[in-house]
Amino acid sequence: MSKDIVVIGGGTAGARLARQLAPSARVTVIGEEDHAPYNRVLLAEVLAGRYGPEVVALPETPVRRGVRVVRIDRADKVVQCDDGSVVPYGTLVLATGSNPVLPPLRGLGNDLPDGVHPFRTMDDCLALAAAVREGTRAVVIGGGLLGVSAARALAERGAQVVLAQQGEHLMERQLDPAASELLRSHLETLGVEVHTECRVRGLRCEAGAVRAVELADRYALDADLVVVACGVRPRVGLARAAGLDVRNGIVVDDELRTSDPDIRAIGDCAEHNGRVYALAGPAIEQADVLATLLADSPDACPADSPAPSSDTSPAPAPAPSARYTGTRALTRLTLNGSGPLDLAAFGETTPLPGDDVVRLTDATRGAYRKVVVRGDRLIGGILLGDLGAVGELARTWEGDEPLPSSPLFHLLGGS
Known part of the structure; x- marks a missing residue:
């Protein structure tokens, strides 16, 4: 039986885990993106043009890039990939992250119209950077952390930006009305037009390209570019198809173990004690705890050591040396540049x-x-x-x- 550790996902959590375990364990990281692992927190700095993609890259982590896992076979303990490869595992770690939420707006389907962009990955960021020009009319839908970051970065690139927030104030999950008002003033100083309590009804498109954003009161905001920043949702499709316990996220215990004892989950896709964090800090803490647990596991196999022979009696499992009991998460946003x-x-x-x-x-x-x-x-x-x-x-x-x-x-x- 394979003792290899296979990690699905090369984002913050997956890359951190692999770095913590190397070189003492055999770890294979399978990442869907073509880019090397990067710091997602700094994407707004890339969009603003202050950093290149190479600047926000994480420390070198070997990843099978551009490969998507399409199925988990729990009986044979292998994962099947879209390139036809089959990878066996002893321990499987799901670090599949999250997807941007696409709200049910008229004109917004599975295939996004030209000019409509999510803001979640490096590819999203580079596509936005390539599309924006001085004077581009841009509408950002969503006034949370991602929406504020995107609106500010686009304004610094010279776009005419309108930020449409359905709630009463910006960044409702983190800020109170007084702090939000100061944030709004900051954005308006940079030329961002902010609308709160503003419900978007749909998109107006011509020849497959967006032309305007229609509000609930039928008022239309002309748009050459639309950024959808309405939050994220854990990526749980693989886990659900494999029969794992899934609620909002993939349910894990204090050892970050799923309902299958050979499968763990960390990062944005994991739900611990009823909570999905979707923040970098908890993802890093979960990766560190899991690295300690896997390194201390009797099943762990050093990269340069043979697997135990079949006639070797297993040692009693020790008590876990680490446990994940939750993260007291701090949200921090630092954006450089003018103002x-x-x-x-x-x-x-x-x-x-x-x-x-x-x-x-x-x-x-x-x-x-x-x-x-x-x-x-x-x-x-x-x-x-x-x-x-x-x-x-x-x-x-x-x-x-x-x-x-x-x-x-x-x-x-x-x-």
């Missing part, structure tokens, strides 16, 4: 009755700081424009230790 933008958000940023809230706003400098304290614990915070205190705040929050009895203003860095 740099820095923001960070973590934990619970909406206070409950009885919580203490400390807030400092400097509209002139576009800076905002807010922390939420429950009892003697820091439970959340938002910083925009000045992240000088983010390191100390993040450590205090992640450590979940009692706060000192001194006034809470010290949490904001003493500014």
